[in-house]
Amino acid sequence: MTKKIRLDRRDFLIGSAAAGAMIAAPTIVRAASKELRVLAWEGYAEPEWVEAFKKETGAEVKIVYVGSADEMFAKMQGSQGADFDVVSFDTSIFSRYLDANLLAPLDLSKIANAGNIAPEFREVKEVMRADKQFGVPFAWGSLPMVYDADAFSTPPDSWDVMWNPEYGQQLICMDDANNCITWGALVVGVDNPYNLSDDDFARVKEKLIEQKKLLLSYFAGFDEGVNMFAQNSIKVMYSMGEPQVPALKNKGINAALTIPKEGAPGWLDCWTMSAGATDPDLAHQWINTCLAASVGEILTNKAGYGNTTNTDVNKAAGFTYGDKLSWLQQAENYEKRVAVWNEVKAG
Amino acid sequence: MPRTGPRWLIFAAVAALPALVILVPLGSFLAMSLAHAEKHQIIYDWTLRNYASFLGNWTYLSTFLGTLWLCLEVVLLSLIVGYPIAWYIWRQKSWKRYALLQIAALPLFMSYIVKLYTLRSMLGLNGLVNQALVSLGILEQPSQVFLYNQRAVLITMTVIYLPYVVLPIFLSLERIPRSLLHASTDLGAGGWDTFRRVVLPLSVPGTIAGALFAFVLALGDFITPQMVGGTTGFTIGRVIFSQFGLAFDWPFGAAMAAILLLVALLLIVTAGYAASRRRV
Numbered sequence: 001m002t003k004k005i006r007l008d009r010r011d012f013l014i015g016s017a018a019a020g021a022m023i024a025a026p027t028i029v030r031a032a033s034k035e036l037r038v039l040a041w042e043g044y045a046e047p048e049w050v051e052a053f054k055k056e057t058g059a060e061v062k063i064v065y066v067g068s069a070d071e072m073f074a075k076m077q078g079s080q081g082a083d084f085d086v087v088s089f090d091t092s093i094f095s096r097y098l099d100a101n102l103l104a105p106l107d108l109s110k111i112a113n114a115g116n117i118a119p120e121f122r123e124v125k126e127v128m129r130a131d132k133q134f135g136v137p138f139a140w141g142s143l144p145m146v147y148d149a150d151a152f153s154t155p156p157d158s159w160d161v162m163w164n165p166e167y168g169q170q171l172i173c174m175d176d177a178n179n180c181i182t183w184g185a186l187v188v189g190v191d192n193p194y195n196l197s198d199d200d201f202a203r204v205k206e207k208l209i210e211q212k213k214l215l216l217s218y219f220a221g222f223d224e225g226v227n228m229f230a231q232n233s234i235k236v237m238y239s240m241g242e243p244q245v246p247a248l249k250n251k252g253i254n255a256a257l258t259i260p261k262e263g264a265p266g267w268l269d270c271w272t273m274s275a276g277a278t279d280p281d282l283a284h285q286w287i288n289t290c291l292a293a294s295v296g297e298i299l300t301n302k303a304g305y306g307n308t309t310n311t312d313v314n315k316a317a318g319f320t321y322g323d324k325l326s327w328l329q330q331a332e333n334y335e336k337r338v339a340v341w342n343e344v345k346a347g
Numbered sequence: 348m349p350r351t352g353p354r355w356l357i358f359a360a361v362a363a364l365p366a367l368v369i370l371v372p373l374g375s376f377l378a379m380s381l382a383h384a385e386k387h388q389i390i391y392d393w394t395l396r397n398y399a400s401f402l403g404n405w406t407y408l409s410t411f412l413g414t415l416w417l418c419l420e421v422v423l424l425s426l427i428v429g430y431p432i433a434w435y436i437w438r439q440k441s442w443k444r445y446a447l448l449q450i451a452a453l454p455l456f457m458s459y460i461v462k463l464y465t466l467r468s469m470l471g472l473n474g475l476v477n478q479a480l481v482s483l484g485i486l487e488q489p490s491q492v493f494l495y496n497q498r499a500v501l502i503t504m505t506v507i508y509l510p511y512v513v514l515p516i517f518l519s520l521e522r523i524p525r526s527l528l529h530a531s532t533d534l535g536a537g538g539w540d541t542f543r544r545v546v547l548p549l550s551v552p553g554t555i556a557g558a559l560f561a562f563v564l565a566l567g568d569f570i571t572p573q574m575v576g577g578t579t580g581f582t583i584g585r586v587i588f589s590q591f592g593l594a595f596d597w598p599f600g601a602a603m604a605a606i607l608l609l610v611a612l613l614l615i616v617t618a619g620y621a622a623s624r625r626r627v
Contacts, residue, residue, distance in 0.1 A: 068592070070592055070593070070595075096387075169491060175573070177589065177593055177594070178593055212578050213578075215577070215578050216491075216495050216577060216578075217495040217576075217577035217578060218573075218577075218578065220573055220574075231468075231471055231472065231473065232471065232472055232491075233472070334593045334594055334595070335384075335594045335595070335596055337593070337594075338589050338590070338592075338593055338594035338596075339594075341589070342406065342407070342410075342581075342585075342586055342589055343406050345578070345581045345585070346406045346407075346409070346410045346581050346586075347406075
């Protein structure tokens, strides 16, 4: 015999209220203490400075890492910024965030360490809108040429080396529509590689199709590029970034990087404050912590990115070519870039 | 006699989950294919222009046709390799047969990505294939012809999809009554005649099923071409994939995926019809 459990409406309501309170309890408790919600790339919230920040402010830190710029934007747009307090992304997509009203302006007077920022990163126009500053530069890097130093007595000084049939099937290139079109535009010498005319697109496409014939393959990810380079006696690649060089050295390849005379794309990541930040003072404190010279040192020596605050460390690590880079900007038309890149790959 | 009411309810309960996890997503992406994207917003205006722009774009259309051709090659190669394997397993006695069958199915328990990486290292310049060919004296030095081209895509897809071809062929062979084989022998047919006139025709349904598996899987595969195809491994799967990141043209990607689905469906229906006519 089974006993039937009957629930009337009142029991149900009381029960649900109790259950609801139990579920909400941790949130209520947590809301009383301070919490900072970080949305960033891996390497931008390392224990070395997160622990110091926690101790200093007594706040908890909740970090969410993402794998792509699109994912990051989607997370911010999904909550209109309410899910995060501080976010880091690169200057080329600032206008997308600003247009969607996802950022709050910063008060530099609350960021004492802003004085540490090196002169070349102080006047970045992309982070400004209507005289308000929405971001502070934190980390930078490039999409350089990486080459096998055993094959070249002096570093190649021009991207032309990747159009040289002598190195046919010993070249690889990343598979990325925007970065490859920008690269092609730099090589053919377009004035503004982020604002191409139809004519420019045609020239870039032709140039890239010509180059494709000499490529062994495109690579889709960071490690993929390293493995492909190491396994196939590759001589030169259009690289995804500086950290590929130490990764190749770990595999016994005498790899080195250079920025050829045509230039190379560079990216500059900034810390920003979300429009939905619950505790703006805490967010400012976080940005201040990140701009300490000691953090810049860890960022460069551990993650392998250039920093914006510690010039000596940058110099020692070889990050001396910021002036040769073409800083990525919002491009004229991303759909068009993807279409042209598809035509290159199908051509 | 069972009443129809409860039976309907049971059917609805059983069908609800598949409907939810298959039909709803399918419907949503078909709806997506009739929308258009503007400034990172998707606007549902029920237009066919995504389909029109696909059919009007020779780059994408020729990539699509090239992909279909590649899939046919995969089917052909996997049948040439897979049928004899299935037949050989079927000819074995008792435990040996099932042990071999297990081995043939073993790759299905491995991750697809792991298989891809394994094959890539085998086909590479310093890989197993080159080492074997050099040590056998067939090649003088390691060759790059096995990796980063269309041939590599063909070989890799065939190896990866082989179990999907072998298993259905084996099943259709196993369904052939032994009495038919005995009768064929009693009537004086030799081994070859029995195979040609009894075994082969009766195994057609399984062969068609295997071919379909290989075709449909190859058609939707956008990772193998990227991993081993080099600069010539550009397939329609890559084109569709490219619409979902930076381009943010989900409706166009959905339209191309819908066309892919349509072609696969058409093939399944045609093949199913052919197979059912073959059934004895």
